[in-house]
Amino acid sequence: MTISERSMNRLVGIKPDPSKKPVYLTKAQREQSALQDEIADQKRCHEHLQAKYNCPSSDNHYCDKNRKRDRDRNSDRDREKETNRVRLENPAEKELEAIHEQYLGSKKPKKRVITSSAKLRSSFDWQNSEDTSRDVNPLYQNPHEARPHFGRGFFGGIDRREQKKLAIKNEREMQEEIWKKGGVEATAVEAAALKKKEQNADLYDTFDMRVDRHWTDKKLEEMTERDWRIFREDYNISYKGSRIPRPMRNWAESKLTTELLKAVERAGYKKPSPIQMASIPLGLQQRDVIGVAETGSGKTAAFVLPMLNYITRLPPLSEENEAEGPYAVVMAPTRELAQQIEDETVKFAHYLGIKVVSIVGGQSIEEQGFRIRQGCEVVIATPGRLLDCLERRYCVLNQCNYVVLDEADRMIDMGFGPQVVGVLDAMPSSNMKPKNEDEELDEKKIYRTTYMFSATMPPAVERLARNYLRNPAVVTIGTAGKATDLITQHVFMVKESEKMFKLQRFLHELGDKTAIVFINSRKRVDTVAKNLDKSGHRVTTLHGGKSQEQREISLEGFRTKKYNVLVASDVAGRGIDIPDVAHVINYDMPNKLEAYTHRIGRTGRAGKTGVATTFLTVQDTEVFYDLKQMLIQSNSHVPAELARHKASKLKPGSIPGRPPRRNDIVFTH
Numbered sequence: 001m002t003i004s005e006r007s008m009n010r011l012v013g014i015k016p017d018p019s020k021k022p023v024y025l026t027k028a029q030r031e032q033s034a035l036q037d038e039i040a041d042q043k044r045c046h047e048h049l050q051a052k053y054n055c056p057s058s059d060n061h062y063c064d065k066n067r068k069r070d071r072d073r074n075s076d077r078d079r080e081k082e083t084n085r086v087r088l089e090n091p092a093e094k095e096l097e098a099i100h101e102q103y104l105g106s107k108k109p110k111k112r113v114i115t116s117s118a119k120l121r122s123s124f125d126w127q128n129s130e131d132t133s134r135d136v137n138p139l140y141q142n143p144h145e146a147r148p149h150f151g152r153g154f155f156g157g158i159d160r161r162e163q164k165k166l167a168i169k170n171e172r173e174m175q176e177e178i179w180k181k182g183g184v185e186a187t188a189v190e191a192a193a194l195k196k197k198e199q200n201a202d203l204y205d206t207f208d209m210r211v212d213r214h215w216t217d218k219k220l221e222e223m224t225e226r227d228w229r230i231f232r233e234d235y236n237i238s239y240k241g242s243r244i245p246r247p248m249r250n251w252a253e254s255k256l257t258t259e260l261l262k263a264v265e266r267a268g269y270k271k272p273s274p275i276q277m278a279s280i281p282l283g284l285q286q287r288d289v290i291g292v293a294e295t296g297s298g299k300t301a302a303f304v305l306p307m308l309n310y311i312t313r314l315p316p317l318s319e320e321n322e323a324e325g326p327y328a329v330v331m332a333p334t335r336e337l338a339q340q341i342e343d344e345t346v347k348f349a350h351y352l353g354i355k356v357v358s359i360v361g362g363q364s365i366e367e368q369g370f371r372i373r374q375g376c377e378v379v380i381a382t383p384g385r386l387l388d389c390l391e392r393r394y395c396v397l398n399q400c401n402y403v404v405l406d407e408a409d410r411m412i413d414m415g416f417g418p419q420v421v422g423v424l425d426a427m428p429s430s431n432m433k434p435k436n437e438d439e440e441l442d443e444k445k446i447y448r449t450t451y452m453f454s455a456t457m458p459p460a461v462e463r464l465a466r467n468y469l470r471n472p473a474v475v476t477i478g479t480a481g482k483a484t485d486l487i488t489q490h491v492f493m494v495k496e497s498e499k500m501f502k503l504q505r506f507l508h509e510l511g512d513k514t515a516i517v518f519i520n521s522r523k524r525v526d527t528v529a530k531n532l533d534k535s536g537h538r539v540t541t542l543h544g545g546k547s548q549e550q551r552e553i554s555l556e557g558f559r560t561k562k563y564n565v566l567v568a569s570d571v572a573g574r575g576i577d578i579p580d581v582a583h584v585i586n587y588d589m590p591n592k593l594e595a596y597t598h599r600i601g602r603t604g605r606a607g608k609t610g611v612a613t614t615f616l617t618v619q620d621t622e623v624f625y626d627l628k629q630m631l632i633q634s635n636s637h638v639p640a641e642l643a644r645h646k647a648s649k650l651k652p653g654s655i656p657g658r659p660p661r662r663n664d665i666v667f668t669h
């Protein structure tokens with residue numbers, strides 16, 4: 001007999017006997033043998049159960065039929081498991097099992113596959129009327145309900161009147177005990193005082209009924225952490241950095257000197273703007289600040305006021321120290337902006353007797369050097385000209401410890417990075433704050449304070465900040481780089497040849513209101529201005545190719561409304577503050593979105609609304625993506641041609657198909 005024949009025999013129940021020759025069994029004999037085996041098995045099982053539960057064989061003994069059945073089932077399962085385990089431990093049995101599986105299939109139960117639709121299928125076989133829990137326990141009769149006002153006033157269980165009544169009751173009992181022990185009686189006055197207290201406790205008192213008040217109704221010392229959080233949310237103020245002082249809620253809480261507060265009142269600034277609320281307290285603590293806030297939101301006053309406040313702490317300039325240079329320097333990218341900051345600083349320094357000098361290109365450098373040497377506390381400059389002055393020794397910065405970089409990103413963009421660094425390096429480094437952020441600053445010591453402000457903050461500026469700012473507080477109002485919601489943005493896809501016609505139409509609709517038209521090249525500024533002039537518009541121009549005198553005359557003429565249309569290059573794109581500009585028209589789209597944000601920011605300033613219109617051509621694909629995102633973000637209409645264009649679907653330089661990263665902003669439109 002072969003091995004497999006022997007195995008097959010064992011499989012069908014024939015036990016091999018090595019001493020005997022194999023015997024042929026008839027079918028009847030085999031059935032008989034199987035029956036006997038079955039009876040023996042059942043007997044064994046019965047004995048096993050009796051031994052396990054130690055009970056007589058009578059079925060009547062089990063009061064519960066179901067329990068018996070369950071137990072039988074369990075013991076069967078146990079027995080089966082046990083035999084399987086013993087069987088599988090034996091290698092011959094294992095082999096047998098494998099052959100069984102090969103010829104007769106696996107005995108293993110098939111895994112039940114639950115389809116996804118079966119998983120989701122609900123079974124509603126439970127009826128509410130079947131819930132008997134209410135009858136069992138009265139506690140379930142009133143199921144729990146959400147109580148949104150829980151914790152406020154009486155709802156939270158804090159009844160101040162009840163508390164007062166209880167307190168006066170206890171007081172009366174204690175007092176009566178004392179009187180009783182002392183063998184005295186209450187005087188009429190004492191009895192009346194107690195009675196009055198009891199009556200007062202029962203009175204309706206608005207103070208007791210109050211829910212928490214809004215922060216606007218609270219004094220500074222009553223403000224809680226939660227109030228400050230709500231305050232920051234109300235004004236969209238967010239900070240990065242450690243040990244940030246509280247923002248100021250109004251001018252009275254600002255800790256600025258009386259003279260400065262008088263000047264603020266004189267300027268008509270009733271309430272500080274959010275960037276002023278957040279960054280003035282930081283400046284007063286000599287903290288380095290990176291301030292990002294939308295255009296026209298009052299960033300100039302946010303750095304000028306703490307700067308002037310700092311100067312008031314220093315000894316007045318005299319013959320002894322005026323040769324050491326100014327106390328503070330402000331750098332700005334364009335001459336116009338520098339001059340505008342000078343005007344703003346002079347306005348706030350009105351009651352302080354502080355001298356301010358601006359140093360910009362296009363004017364005599366000798367004259368400017370002379371004015372500095374005569375003594376001035378503040379210098380406002382474009383970086384190129386200031387570095388020139390320093391290199392020619394017209395001025396020094398030996399006692400300058402306060403520096404502001406306004407529109408810092410633009411200065412880097414225009415290639416002024418080395419000049420800015422040159423000026424910063426000319427300042428004394430001994431007063432730099434410690435590199436270790438955790439080190440406490442000495443309040444009496446003077447440290448170098450560096451302020452950086454802009455409506456946009458690209459990475460190049462952050463790199464500069466890392467080298468020259470120490471533990472800066474980053475203040476962001478709203479979303480960095482976003483245009484103010486006060487500006488309505490329109491974008492039109494046009495052909496180059498259609499631009500002039502459309503511009504004329506818009507200016508015609510504008511009537512007497514003022515508009516700035518931005519054009520990318522100086523030459524085209526003059527051409528477009530000439531065309532508009534011919535059509536009867538009151539137009540003036542501003543670009544870098546004009547002399548300083550012409551530039552000043554143009555801007556002044558536009559400010560005073562002698563002209564109502566200013567055609568300009570990017571020189572006028574940043575910081576220029578002309579009140580009541582109704583419309584900004586981008587005749588050409590700039591090649592960077594930051595420039596777009598700043599240009600349109602010449603309207604919609606200081607809380608007023610404005611309109612910005614942009615002519616976009618198929619040549620401007622470089623900015624399609626960013627512009628589309630900007631329009632979506634500000635809920636403005638995206639022209640269909642822009643929305644469909646493939647350049648607007650993929651960020652320039654990105655890899656198609658890359659899954660979005662954690663820092664990517666994904667817009668839903």
Ligand SMILES: Nc1ncnc2c1ncn2[C@@H]1O[C@H](COP(=O)(O)OP(=O)(O)OP(=O)(O)O)[C@@H](O)[C@H]1O
Pocket residue numbers: 268269270271272273276293294295296297298299300301454455574575576577579601605606
């Ligand atoms: N607290 C205030 N109350 C009323 N007006 C203010 C206040 N602060 C600033 N302003 C006015 O708002 C206008 C814009 O201010 P400013 O030029 O400082 O804005 P900006 O944020 O520097 O703008 P940009 O980013 O374009 O340079 C100015 O006319 C200024 O006088």
